[in-house]
Amino acid sequence: xxxxxxxxxxxxxxxxxxxxxxxxxxxxxxxxxxxxxxxxxxxxxxxxxxxxxxxxxxxxxxxxxxxxxxxxxxxxxxxxxxxxxxxxxxxxxxxxxxxxxxxxxxxxxxxxxxxxxxxxxxxxxxxxxxxxxxxxxxxxxxxxxxxxxxxxxxxxxxxxxxxxxxxxxxxxxxxxxxxxxxxxxxxxxxxxxxxxxxxxxxxxxxxxxxxxxxxxxxxxxxxxxxxxxxxxxxxxxxxxxxxxxxxxxxxxxxxxxxxxxxxxxxxxxxxxxxxxxxxxxxxxxxxxxxxxxxxxxx
Numbered sequence: 001x002x003x004x005x006x007x008x009x010x011x012x013x014x015x016x017x018x019x020x021x022x023x024x025x026x027x028x029x030x031x032x033x034x035x036x037x038x039x040x041x042x043x044x045x046x047x048x049x050x051x052x053x054x055x056x057x058x059x060x061x062x063x064x065x066x067x068x069x070x071x072x073x074x075x076x077x078x079x080x081x082x083x084x085x086x087x088x089x090x091x092x093x094x095x096x097x098x099x100x101x102x103x104x105x106x107x108x109x110x111x112x113x114x115x116x117x118x119x120x121x122x123x124x125x126x127x128x129x130x131x132x133x134x135x136x137x138x139x140x141x142x143x144x145x146x147x148x149x150x151x152x153x154x155x156x157x158x159x160x161x162x163x164x165x166x167x168x169x170x171x172x173x174x175x176x177x178x179x180x181x182x183x184x185x186x187x188x189x190x191x192x193x194x195x196x197x198x199x200x201x202x203x204x205x206x207x208x209x210x211x212x213x214x215x216x217x218x219x220x221x222x223x224x225x226x227x228x229x230x231x232x233x234x235x236x237x238x239x240x241x242x243x244x245x246x247x248x249x250x251x252x253x254x255x256x257x258x259x260x261x262x263x264x265x266x267x268x269x270x271x272x273x274x275x276x277x278x279x280x281x282x283x284x285x286x287x288x289x290x291x292x293x294x295x296x297x298x
Contacts, residue, residue, distance in 0.1 A: 036057050039053070039055075050070040052068060054066070252267075271283060279291070279293035280292055
């Protein structure tokens with residue numbers, strides 16, 4: 001309502017008109033919303049209907065402060081700003097949301113945090129980034145996953161690590177690779193296993209080395225193949241065949257023996273002894289000696 005004064009005498013007030021009328025209705029639907037108190041400011045202009053509004057509602061257990069900005073809403077706090085919400089908070093931004101913090105941003109969440117991004121998600125950290133997870137960490141990627149590290153990369157796993165690849169794995173190392181396995185190592189290949197080496201290959205073992213195959217084992221070389229042992233060398237097979245296209249040499253510094261059943265040919269630096277069928281033949285610098293039989297010429 002508008003209060004006027006008769007003859008401009010402050011002691012003679014009277015109600016001269018109402019701020020809210022048919023042309024200018026109240027924001028509050030009276031008398032149904034008489035529990036509300038509103039302060040409003042209408043947009044300037046004859047045909048304008050917009051307004052800024054501050055409404056206070058005082059119904060028991062439904063008390064509310066409603067603030068409406070017809071267009072922009074600006075806040076300026078010269079010092080600290082503290083906000084405390086004892087229950088829930090919902091915030092919806094229909095357009096772009098920008099936030100800038102010139103110093104430190106600390107966020108503490110006592111229970112859970114859910115972030116849903118419908119499109120792209122970009123994080124740009126100018127210096128270091130540390131992530132601490134007290135229990136499990138799971139990363140689910142629907143399509144591709146790429147990690148680019150400009151310099152060094154370190155990974156530490158306190159216990160076990162399992163890797164499962166549904167298709168192929170391709171690893172390219174432009175320099176050296178060193179693997180240190182302090183326990184045992186086992187590889188199971190259900191298909192072919194190919195190793196191509198452009199330079200030298202060396203395998204060292206402090207103890208025994210076993211090569212076993214249910215089929216054939218073939219060693220081929222365009223140059224030489226050598227077997228060296230400081231002590232013994234054994235070959236055991238049902239059949240052994242050696243073939244040389246030009247020269248076949250068998251050398252021993254002290255003794256060489258060939259045995260077929262009970263027949264033995266024993267060669268030493270100074271003699272050759274042949275034993276067969278109870279007969280022993282010795283050939284040395286003194287000539288030929290036959291024991292246990294007779295010498296025949298046919």
